[in-house]
Amino acid sequence: MEVFRCAVDSARALGSRQDEAVHLNYLAWAYNTCVYDHHNALATAAEALTVARELGDQLQMGWALGYGATALHRTGRVGESITWLRDAAELRDLGHRPSPPPLSTPLHPSPLVFLTRITTLTLQSRAAAAALGAGLLLASSDVKIVTSPRRP
Numbered sequence: 001m002e003v004f005r006c007a008v009d010s011a012r013a014l015g016s017r018q019d020e021a022v023h024l025n026y027l028a029w030a031y032n033t034c035v036y037d038h039h040n041a042l043a044t045a046a047e048a049l050t051v052a053r054e055l056g057d058q059l060q061m062g063w064a065l066g067y068g069a070t071a072l073h074r075t076g077r078v079g080e081s082i083t084w085l086r087d088a089a090e091l092r093d094l095g096h097r098p099s100p101p102p103l104s105t106p107l108h109p110s111p112l113v114f115l116t117r118i119t120t121l122t123l124q125s126r127a128a129a130a131a132l133g134a135g136l137l138l139a140s141s142d143v144k145i146v147t148s149p150r151r152p
Helices: 002-014 017-033 038-055 058-074 078-089 111-132
Strands: 135-138 143-146
Touching: 002 017, 017 038, 017 058, 038 058, 058 078
Parallel strands: none
Antiparallel strands: 135 143
């Protein structure tokens, strides 16, 4: 965790908002994945989202929304989690960044962001459906929950 926190501090010391957004997202990921501190993961993802929005960096917005959604889901806030994922799904230009890296350009958005959003939304929709005793129907452009009677 210390490495990720130091990276954020370094980006801030250098005055690089772009690197700050990237490293805040890494820190949010580490909170979620390495130490299971989902409250700090959510706070850090929200901070990364704020910086990414200021920069207009949709790639980092996508990552921040995904990490925040994961933290919300893991703290039992499934409805809010789905809202964050829907916000991520509405991002159209995942390759738009002030200085796009070679593997993520406007013509070739990051496939990892896209796959992360879809996978997380699918898992959370299934969890919500299971909690409601409902069946899940995945449409090509949408996730819909179709309720069905419980079987004894």
